[in-house]
Amino acid sequence: MSQDPIHLGRVTCDTCTVRHRAVCGALTDAELTDLNRIGRIRKFKAGDIILADEEPTTFFANIMSGVVKLEKTSADGRQQIVGLVFASDFLGRAFSKSNPYFAQAATDVEACTFPQAAFEVLLRQHPGLEHRLFENTLNELDSAREWMFVLGRKSAQEKVASFLHLIAKRQPLVGCAHDPEANAHAARFELPLTRADIADFLGLTIETVSRQLSHLKRQGTIQLVSGREVVVPDLRLLESKAQGNDEAVA
Amino acid sequence: MSQDPIHLGRVTCDTCTVRHRAVCGALTDAELTDLNRIGRIRKFKAGDIILADEEPTTFFANIMSGVVKLEKTSADGRQQIVGLVFASDFLGRAFSKSNPYFAQAATDVEACTFPQAAFEVLLRQHPGLEHRLFENTLNELDSAREWMFVLGRKSAQEKVASFLHLIAKRQPLVGCAHDPEANAHAARFELPLTRADIADFLGLTIETVSRQLSHLKRQGTIQLVSGREVVVPDLRLLESKAQGNDEAVA
DNA sequence: CGACATGTTGAACCTCATCAACCGACGTGG
DNA sequence: CCACGTCGGTTGATGAGGTTCAACATGTCG
Numbered sequence: 001m002s003q004d005p006i007h008l009g010r011v012t013c014d015t016c017t018v019r020h021r022a023v024c025g026a027l028t029d030a031e032l033t034d035l036n037r038i039g040r041i042r043k044f045k046a047g048d049i050i051l052a053d054e055e056p057t058t059f060f061a062n063i064m065s066g067v068v069k070l071e072k073t074s075a076d077g078r079q080q081i082v083g084l085v086f087a088s089d090f091l092g093r094a095f096s097k098s099n100p101y102f103a104q105a106a107t108d109v110e111a112c113t114f115p116q117a118a119f120e121v122l123l124r125q126h127p128g129l130e131h132r133l134f135e136n137t138l139n140e141l142d143s144a145r146e147w148m149f150v151l152g153r154k155s156a157q158e159k160v161a162s163f164l165h166l167i168a169k170r171q172p173l174v175g176c177a178h179d180p181e182a183n184a185h186a187a188r189f190e191l192p193l194t195r196a197d198i199a200d201f202l203g204l205t206i207e208t209v210s211r212q213l214s215h216l217k218r219q220g221t222i223q224l225v226s227g228r229e230v231v232v233p234d235l236r237l238l239e240s241k242a243q244g245n246d247e248a249v250a
Numbered sequence: 251m252s253q254d255p256i257h258l259g260r261v262t263c264d265t266c267t268v269r270h271r272a273v274c275g276a277l278t279d280a281e282l283t284d285l286n287r288i289g290r291i292r293k294f295k296a297g298d299i300i301l302a303d304e305e306p307t308t309f310f311a312n313i314m315s316g317v318v319k320l321e322k323t324s325a326d327g328r329q330q331i332v333g334l335v336f337a338s339d340f341l342g343r344a345f346s347k348s349n350p351y352f353a354q355a356a357t358d359v360e361a362c363t364f365p366q367a368a369f370e371v372l373l374r375q376h377p378g379l380e381h382r383l384f385e386n387t388l389n390e391l392d393s394a395r396e397w398m399f400v401l402g403r404k405s406a407q408e409k410v411a412s413f414l415h416l417i418a419k420r421q422p423l424v425g426c427a428h429d430p431e432a433n434a435h436a437a438r439f440e441l442p443l444t445r446a447d448i449a450d451f452l453g454l455t456i457e458t459v460s461r462q463l464s465h466l467k468r469q470g471t472i473q474l475v476s477g478r479e480v481v482v483p484d485l486r487l488l489e490s491k492a493q494g495n496d497e498a499v500a
Numbered sequence: 501c502g503a504c505a506t507g508t509t510g511a512a513c514c515t516c517a518t519c520a521a522c523c524g525a526c527g528t529g530g
Numbered sequence: 531c532c533a534c535g536t537c538g539g540t541t542g543a544t545g546a547g548g549t550t551c552a553a554c555a556t557g558t559c560g
Binding site: 070072074075076078079080082083093094095096100101127130131133134135137138140141142144145146147148149151152153202203243244 | 320322324325326328329330332333343344345346350351377380381383384385387388390391392394395396397398399401402403452453493494
């Protein structure tokens with residue numbers, strides 16, 4: 001739970017693996033140079049609080065690797081993850097005194113961070129940067145609303161399948177790069193969240209998540225290599241489970 | 251379900267009741283004049299589809315009165331309202347070929363509409379306008395995430411209380427203007443949604459919504475004047491029910 | 501008046517939460 | 531080194547909360 005992440009010094013966009021996908025992607029040279037000047041790379045360990053609820057925002061960040069949970073907590077201890085921030089996503093709530101939720105590292109995280117004040121000045125100076133961040137926010141809003149459907153209308157089974165499908169889309173796949181013959185409909189990845197986190201993301205309990213994973217495994221929709229590593233033989237089948245098709249597999 | 255709303259002609263911002271709260275609120279004279287030029291006031295009837303799912307966006311709008319539902323529908327007919335748009339709110343998804351959900355009038359609606367292309371040109375020309383809309387979108391995102399907590403973690407009773415509290419905050423109160431002695435903690439308003447809509451907003455069934463309303467009524471937390479008109483004697487009590495305090499009332 | 505939409509209430513059922521036991525991995529200290 | 535506690539995860543038994551099915555009430559419009 002260290003609040004004091006490792007500072008790794010200045011940014012070098014040339015070698016950045018998420019540069020073209022992140023908000024920096026469509027900037028002019030001038031914009032990028034200015035952004036570059038205020039950026040610092042930091043590392044966080046799984047469990048670190050990156051931004052605290054109701055605390056003043058001190059910095060923003062582009063996530064370079066790892067996954068960050070955005071989490072809401074109520075007075076009586078209930079928790080709900082209201083968003084996941086993946087590599088190339090932007091972290092932080094611009095133009096607000098304080099943060100509306102916790103941002104906690106779900107895995108080890110590498111981030112390119114920008115001090116709050118300097119970044120907001122830059123936003124004002126470069127409409128192109130602000131526009132890019134705006135588009136980003138619109139996409140986040142679309143995703144949040146899609147997830148509202150999952151939370152409000154899907155069964156436990158569909159929720160878990162939806163979650164796995166989301167991770168398959170957003171997380172790096174393992175053991176595929178070397179195999180050009182790989183089945184385009186298969187996937188193999190590491191779950192970035194614990195069962196408790198998955199439950200908090202889906203509005204379920206740990207036990208229900210565990211049971212539904214076992215169920216999907218028994219059906220053959222997924223294989224659980226190690227509790228954290230998942231193999232999906234056919235993503236289309238998984239997606240159809242996420243939509244509510246629960247027929248047994250041949 | 252008319253797709254052909256009444257056109258009421260040019261915009262006159264001087265008399266607009268939501269002008270200072272809407273995105274037009276913080277514009278320069280030049281910006282407002284340009285916006286004025288492309289705006290048209292339209293009326294929609296309850297039930298009208300204002301923007302259709304996956305159809306090209308043809309216009310945006312500031313809602314002047316009434317309530318619009320943003321609704322997602324799945325292939326098997328399940329529905330989830332993913333947002334409510336009230337008077338002074340902005341309606342529409344900028345910078346996207348198509349709309350990610352249905353926008354349907356929940357009540358009769360008056361809106362100040364802007365053609366898609368012309369409005370996006372204006373956004374590019376006036377960073378101030380784009381900035382205002384950006385702030386607006388950030389607030390929408392915060393609200394959406396707050397609602398994710400409601401959907402994922404609250405009981406039926408808490409959900410219904412949360413909904414009533416939201417409406418009490420956002421909808422015009424009735425029969426209060428003339429009474430300066432009115433209890434600041436009381437409220438009286440018309441529900442802009444049917445039971446079916448409320449159910450779709452809360453991820454519940456019609457029956458559960460009805461039962462929970464009856465329950466709140468029996469407790470004395472609310473009074474149901476007419477099925478659609480609600481009196482809340484003490485908003486603080488309602489809010490505490492929304493947070494999960496279910497003790498009986500004295 | 502009858503037809504239809506909207507809303508309420510009751511009874512039975514089912515999904516998922518709760519409580520509890522158990523497992524394996526890991527780290528620590530005697 | 532092993533005993534021990536802790537943490538993350540799985541599985542089982544039980545029950546509550548919410549859905550489903552059904553009947554009925556109310557209101558509105560032709």
